[in-house]
Amino acid sequence: MTQTTTSSTERLVAGRGIGGFGERHFKYTVLAPAIFILLLIGLFPLVYSLIVSFQRVTMMSADTSFAGFANYAKLFADARLWESLLHTAIFAAIALPLELVLGLAMAQLFLERMPGRQVFVALLVLPTVISPIVAGANWRLMFDHRFGPINQVIGWFMGEPTPILWIINPLTVYPAILICEVWQWTPFMFLILLAALSNVDKSLTEAAEIDGASQWRIFTRIVLPAIWPVMAIAILIRGLDLVRLFDIVWSLTRGGPGTMTETISYYTYVQGFSQFEISYTAAMAFLVVALLTVIVTLALKRMGIAR
Amino acid sequence: MTSAIARRRARLALRYAAATIVTATFVFPIYWLFMTSFKTPEEIFASPPQWYPGSIQFQNFNVLFLDGDAIAVWNSLVTAGISTVIAMFLGTLAAYSLARFKTGGDNLAVWILSQRMMPPIAIVFPVFLLYVWLGWVDSFIGLILLYTAFNLPYVIWMMRGYIGDVPLELEESAQVDGCTRWQVLLKVVFPLVRSGLFATAVFTFVFAWNEFIFALVLTRTEIVTYPVQVTRYFGGQSNFWAKIAAMSVLGTLPIFIAVAMMQRYLVRGISMGAVKG
């Protein structure tokens, strides 16, 4: 009798578990809708792109015959594509270190408490939260060679009017975009690094001070390693944003003069929505995804972000 | 003794000077934007530039409302607002599953985060073709769904962190006290992560509000959002700067207000939870 009770209970346990069907599957029930949407909008387009990238679809012809790697081969011969990749790399390589160093310096400046610090910090946040489109538009106004305040200020320092054609002159267009970019995102670095620095255990630096270490040594040997994990994440977030750079280029230069400031995102857009090279755009999009996937995977692995 | 105090005072004064210069530099472009929106066309196109408008006048804004262009702000509000509500609801539920049951382990969590890192340009084209097929181009439902998907990874990732901060004991206690899983969520978890929910919602809203590529591709005339509307003035008639500035201010003010309300959570929000601040 006892024997049968036990075995039937065991079956009960194996079959239903605590709380029966409803609660057993609760964790999937609450997860499912979000995953469904992510698959629909995140994964489906990628799969679709992958398929189309092996076909010959353009605006003119819905030619879905198999093109093999023709579109991918075309990528390698497309000089404008490689230039846009180079432009993207240049923006990232200059903007990221600049934002990091400026952000760190500003964080140091505001690290010690001082009355009114909250107000300064609150004001400094503003550039980061406004739309990049608005930022680009606003800087275009600021850079205007006649009505803009930038040339005016430079003129004061030079002692004579200096009509720099910021976004038309090939020499100044990169600095113009970079200034806008660094203006908008240095506060982002600043905020994160300020928080990270504030979280550094005071006793660590004090112990080093007692041991007679110089300020510079304390900073490089103790403070930097302590904030590195946070810094790494900030670099990753900003780095990925820079690889995807699109908005401020759109509103500041439209990729010009000529194609001088086209980024990879911008060029992909042009191919897709001006030229309607559907299959070719799909291949290009895939190149971008592959590139980012490699970067993200490496970065996540190296930084151990996936707690 | 007194010299030490004097030195400290001098140091503080120096830091104030530096802080003021730095802050002024970063705030100046925003000042310029707001001032431009109040200027008359003559003042905007004055050379040398005028550092402040002769009088605060709202003509530039009036034009936007008279033209009907201001509807773009409403469109942004609808898309960003509704997509935020949906993303918050579904994302928080998913985050609860990830945080409490470790559903899918770290792999699923990282996959979801990596969705956040995907370049919009890579998915916007196939989504556009899909929407053409579904008839969703230039419709609220299309853009809302897209923004929901776009923000879900962020919501899940952030709320996973906030929910992880709720002591497990509280939930267990509620279970023993007689709550179902859903009741535990509603009566214990949600109230305890309320501020996290709020902060995450504000960020989600801001991301959707400021988004450009999707809106550029997927809107035509009906639901143009404000960033797209701003870019439409480029190269227009002579007073286009007035419209750009006014539209930008309309689109920027709500964000400033939202961010001001949640200063405390700002760092955790923008660092994707890396800094608990």
Next chain:
Amino acid sequence: MTDVTLSGIHKRFGAVHAVRGVDLAIPDGEFTVLVGPSGCGKSTLLRIIAGLEEADAGTVAIGGQVVNHLPPRERNVAMVFQNYALYPHMKVYDNIAFGLRARKVAESEIGERVKRAAGMLSIGNLLDRLPRQLSGGQRQRVAIGRAIVRDARLFLFDEPLSNLDAQLRDDMRSEIKRLHRDLSTTMIYVTHDQIEAMTLADRIVLLRDGRIEQMGAPLDLFERPATRFVAGFLGSPAMNFVPARLSADASVVEVDAAMLAVPAGRRASLAGRGASAVVLGLRPEHMRRFADGEQREGVVRLGVTIELIQPTGSRTYATFRLAGVPVVAELQAHDVNRPNERLDLGVDMNRAVLIDPATDRVL
């Protein structure tokens, strides 16, 4: 009638086999304490009873009903957690009423029951406060109040006192004991503190590595431990273990050069092992200063040199060396006055335990 029966309980967490086959029958109304070092599986066992963990194998029955498949809310048990688990966003009143509301008890009745529970724990004046405005002891009372207000058929305590300071812990211990006397509900209490176990329990279940090492009434376990582990776990200061040899006829335990006679009554059960190595287990209170001319059955004289003295006021703990290991004796306050003093101790061999070093079982 709320008896609890566990049979053949197993629980694994990945590679860790936390509970390895526990069978336990707890009669109605008993105060049972699960005690053991950290990682022994005691909390897991409690959580399995509560329904917060699911057993990999075995059955849990509460009041004769198998509850394996029931979620915690349907088991009608109340639980007090280590960190109190008070809902920080609710006032004390709402915290206590939470379980009643979840069970849809009428508001008027809730008010009455909350007041009664609050009265029992003298927290009636705290009902309008938030948990963060309470001291640790007050929070613990609220947590207990939340449990008793429910009239649950079984109370579970998971190390409820471990976050309190020593004085409060003593107070709350007697409070819980009084509560059990008044309510006479079945209670299962988990702790790693052997004093809590000894003072509270009707019955102690001592766990080690996921298995029951020994169970029984506190004094039974204390006086008749089955294994070296039990002997060492209960009692403070802990029992001293000294390597020794038992003579072939079991008449004498040989430690260093000293010969300690085994009381005649115990020899029969020990004989038959032949001459063998044993571990002599002596509690500090099994030794006292030997009075000249004292002649008591089973008390043998042992000359030692005291190395260290630790007076506590009422007692003095004296450490000396025996067979190379330090041994602590609990003496009267003035029995010994300075280190290096030579002293004759009387060792009560009636109460000493002998342990087989090969199996660690008490002989």
